[in-house]
Amino acid sequence: MIAGSTATRWSAFGxxxxxxxxxxxxxxxxxxxxxxxxxxxxxxxREAGGASTAADHLEALLG
Structure with a gap:
């Protein structure tokens, strides 16, 4: 996950x-x-399968 990692910065929208x-x-x-x-x-x-695996999971969720 990206949230909570040190790869991100957060700022309140306002x-x-x-x-x-x-x-x-x-x-x-x-x-x-x-x-x-x-x-x-x-x-x-990449270890989780990369973009194509992510797309496959999203397509499965959408039915």
Whole structure:
């Protein structure tokens, strides 16, 4: 899962102003910890079967 991982940043919708979004994007792009965490999330997605498996599960849910 992505939620709760260190690969994400969270901001309340009502507080999402351009300067805050820019600061968050800059933080994510400049901090190597985010790249590392995102790589781990990507690895877990691939280990679970990747995009095609996710699509198969979604299609099964939709009937």
């Amino acid at each position: 507080r999402a102003k351009p300067d805050r979004i820019a600061a968050a994007v800059t933080k994510v792009l400049d901090d190597p910890a985010y790249r590392s965490a995102a790589a781990k999330v990507g690895d877990s997605f």
